[in-house]
Amino acid sequence: MNYAKGYTGARWTATDPNSDDLIYKIEIRGVNETEWKLLKDKVKERYITWDSTAYPDGWYVVRITASDSPSNPPGEALSNHLDSEPFLIDNTPPQITNLSGTR
16 A cells, blocks of 8 residues: 555455455444444455545544355355454644744
8 A cells, every 4th residue: 555645544354264255345434423334345455545535533443344255145145344443534734823923
């Protein structure tokens, strides 16, 4: 992953005991929110980046849900999820106040 202003990223590892192919759903929510918001679905890679400027400053949690649906018929797929530790999104630049000059 490369740094880009306003972008945030996440990486994860996942394995399946019988080596099924995995696909991922990535969701985000504020730590004081109850509703998860979909970032991206049907991700094959084990990383994601997104534009954090679309979210207000604050603490967030990402949920990764892994599913073995690509290797199983409908109704027989299994899934599991894991939530990240809280992280801060802070896109507000510093402010200068009480600036004065004297001669």
